[in-house]
Amino acid sequence: MKNRPINTLALVALSFFLLTGWMSTDHLPGHGNPETPGARTNPAYLRAVGIGVSELESSVAFYTHGLGMKETTRLIRNNRVEVVMQSADARGSDIVLMQYTDNKARAFDQNPGKIVFYAKDVNQFATNIVSAGGQILLPPTAQPQFDGALVGFARDPDNNLIEMVGSNTATESFMSAFGIGVSDLQGARDFYVQVMGLKEQRYIEIPGQYNEYILESVVPGSSALVLMHWTNGIERNYKNNPVKLEFATGVPVDLAIAIKQSRHPLLQFPRPDKRRNKAIVGYAKDADGTLIEIKRSHKNYLSGAGIGVTDLEAAIQFYTHGLGMKQVGRRLRHNREEVVMESADARGSHLVLMGFNDGKPRNYQQNPGKIVFYVNNTTTFVATMVAAGGQILLPPMPQPELGGVEVGFGRDIDNNLIEIVGVPTANHSYFAAFGIGVSDLEAAKTFYTETLGFKLSQFLSTASYDEYILESTGGSALVLMHWTEGSDRNYRDNPVKLELRSLSPLGAAANIKQSRNHVIQLPHISRDQGMEGAMVGYAKDSDGTLLELLKAPWGNED
Structure with a gap:
């Protein structure tokens, strides 16, 4: 079933919660297990996120003109073409637009996650989205109780949910968080904290919509990862969505071993990629089949x-x-x-x-x-x-x-x-x-x-x-x-x-x-x-x- 737009009243309530964390908890009983010893000895960070798109050039144009991003790299992979997009502020993680070339059927319009942007002028940001072919679900709305902060919601041409937040910290705009849908919220939280080394920043419940964990890396500078499980009764497909998470770490081999020991699928042990200037690259999957790309980085x-x-x-x-x-x-x-x-x-x-x-x-x-x-x-x-x-x-x-x-x-x-x-x-x-x-x-x-x-x-x-x-x-x-x-x-x-x-x-x-x-x-x-x-x-x-x-x-x- 195709995702239906969230109703406006729920979005207004959602905005309050996201801005203030009013319903958030930090390791309350029942929310989060203790971290395994050594989980932070080889920290990883979210270098980039990938989303499958139905038409590559149209998506590049939308993310360029609608979201203010710029293309930095094009890569030919074994089953897809990737275009790497960088935020206008050159902050946070990159977005990788992926067009598949293997002719396998994929549903690009049913991604149960979201993409969160902080924007200096969020009203202009929303206008740009519409001009570039996007759909506004809720225009940026001032929240008087919270210093007039503006929050809105939209969808891109492939129906991905985009959250817009007005921010004085943005020069223009940047991707502050990326959400993926998960079938088992607690299990996903434990994997990304205990195995991938992220830290739980907040747990949020949006009554009648979804529950989520916001996770951050101990390594500064990347976007947050949001794990989302919907509770609004709409059928969601959490399995094998055309989405990937690019994690970078100092010792990718150690991270791959930790993933294998956690009994999650390890598709490729990290090794030099001749097509990418011998960069060290490996692949794995989480419990829902979300592709995890493991890279070496030193973050100097x-x-x-x-x-x-x-x-x-x-x-x-x-x-x-x-x-x-x-x-x-x-x-x-x-x-x-x-x-x-x-x-x-x-x-x-x-x-x-x-x-x-x-x-x-x-x-x-x-x-x-x-x-x-x-x-x-x-x-x-x-x-x-x-x-x-x-x-x-x-x-x-x-x-x-x-x-x-x-x-x-x-x-x-x-x-x-x-x-x-x-x-x-x-x-x-x-x-x-x-x-x-x-x-x-x-x-x-x-x-x-x-x-x-x-x-x-x-x-x-x-x-x-x-x-x-x-x-x-x-x-x-x-x-x-x-x-x-x-x-x-x-x-x-x-x-x-x-x-x-x-x-x-x-x-x-x-x-x-x-x-x-x-x-x-x-x-x-x-x-x-x-x-x-x-x-x-x-x-x-x-x-x-x-x-x-x-x-x-x-x-x-x-």
Whole structure:
């Protein structure tokens, strides 16, 4: 039986519950079993979700124009063509549109799940859905009891349920959650928590509609997984729907073994896929036959950026009194002393000041990168920076092409370029991005995106340099810079390092080695003062920039 639209009154009630969790419970008696020991030692996250579609190009057009997504990749699989779609905000999990080529009969219009989008302008989002050929079940409706939050419901051309939520956290829109229908709600919850390593965030009952578990990964940045079981009396098909869940983890073999031990179908043990640049891929199914694709991922992010300084104590004073940072750590490494600085707003990556003590000559004055600070009050920030001994090259001025945002440039006491950007959302200031000079911009972009998993956010070309801005889950952005104004720049072996925290430091090292970049030291337990017990490895990119490989707080046990 084809899914019928939910009635409007029920949807209004549903909106209340979804927004507030009024009926939610966190591990109430009867809702959720204790997690099995070791369930989080190899955490996985929902990298992408797949939905079968009846007509691929029409669906690509709908998800592009109706939901603001963009196509990033096309893949030819053994029984289907896949188009990977990324949200407008480049946040959350991707959506994979799947058109099958094996001529087997599939019901694409009876998916018992849902797709949840957060949108900055949810009314415009609904208008776009209609213009692109979708159907509105309930227009975005203000909920006065909950600060006027707007919630609406729609269906795509294949009848998939779309939930729209107005959100101030969205720049444009992004997929915040993906729901799958399950025949045994408790059993599905136990599998995805105990075997796949997700954590229960909330249990919700929608009287006369459905019950659901909202599950999240301990690894940040992906969309939530919602397990739904309908209670409204309408017959639902929960078995073998054309849906897949792409889970990424540091050690896919271990996850495959856990699935097999749980007596769920393991279709393919993780192995290199020649058609996908030897990416490690495996397949399994849950109890309802939902396809689970297992991939290897290291989920690297920039947790710290290091700069060599001529006088460590003087640099500490400058960054403390001039830029509002504070010292939060001190380390003694084999050839240097490091001081870890945190921004005034405690946001972004740490800045690590490195005082080398091995007697080797280093050029601290010609670093071709930059340090970007977002600040609330550019006038006060500049005055404080100058008073601490810094130099202003260009006072912050409104940039019409950037909507009037104030941007200026200065230098610290070691001649490092500092970019100052006025941002009202900053309480005081924070370290927003770190730029490194690279001799080959395109090759560097390929290495940091394809090998280390950073996401390309933007390309900018200025009168002085070209740059790629790369982002990841957590930390400050990484900027790759190549100067074009004709000056002689040294891109090789600068006293700079990137501290990369990873889901799997050993896996990240293996990827770097496979890319033919230099791995100096495989990750192992450190004895360095200030880093005792931490897993630490080292590598270098093609320009000799030092990469320190560390385990993320949510990383697996390598």
